[in-house]
Amino acid sequence: MTDVRELLARLNPTTIRMDVGTGAVAGSLTNIDIAAALGMVPGGIGRDLMELLHGPNPSRNQIVKVLEAITRLAMEERNRRSKGYFDARTIWGIAECMAKFHRERDEASRRNLEVLKARAAVARDQLFPERLEERFPQIAAVAIGFMKGERLSNRERAAAMGVSESAYRQVWASVVDWLLTQLIEAEQSAARCLLQVVRSGARDGL
Structure with missing residues (x-):
């Protein structure tokens, strides 16, 4: 087996996924x-992505x-970055007033x-763009397309998101890159876990 993900193509919508292993592996x-x-x-965005990308007819x-899991992931990161900036700016402001x-x-x-001051500036530069939720369906579509094998240029990604190429480069590319990193790592982790389960079952003859 060159890629354990290939096994998922053999499943069909009527196959029941069980949370305990039975049968001979x-x-x-x-x-x-x-x-x-x-x-x-383990359940989560990694397993869900693996099923979506490699299973038959999602x-x-x-x-x-x-899409809902990806949105939650991005919104949590946006909130984390916003809080980081608020905290850094507050600490700088208090220190300046005390000085x-x-x-x-x-x-x-x-x-x-x-x-x-520099820490606050770095945190500000790391903020996600405003009105992120309005663009997120297109961002998610671009990211999932990449994981399916699509290799779009920045111009093509910009067109898919309905923005100019310069706006994509300056504002949205970092968000897409961050999201891709998270999704790829999660999906790869799920694939490694599946491979371990299959190998373990083969050894144990379960």
Whole structure:
């Protein structure tokens, strides 16, 4: 087997995925064996993506489930970055006010304020674009398309998202790249887990 994901193509919408392993996994795998192995992969966006990308004829519910999970992932990251910027800006502001109040003008105080200011600037630059939720369906579509094998240029990605190429490069490319990194890592982790389950079943003859 060159890629354990290839097993998923043998499943069909009527195959029941079980959360316990049953049946013989060694030798020739049946659909039930594959479904049982898949059920042992921890649930989450990685497994859902793997099923969507490599299983046969994904249902509308599968597609919606993956899109909702991707959206939650991005919104949580957006909130984390926003909080990081707020905290960094607040710490810098308080330190600046305290330095002025105590009339601290020594080199150490100035250096400390410069460091805190720089941290706030870095956090600001890492913020996700405003109105992210309005573009997210297109961002998710571009990311999933890449994982399916589509290799679009920046111009083509921009067109798919309904923005100019310059806007894509300046505003949205970093979001797409971040999302792709998260999705690829999650899906690869799920595939590794599936491979371990299949190999373990083959050894144990379950």
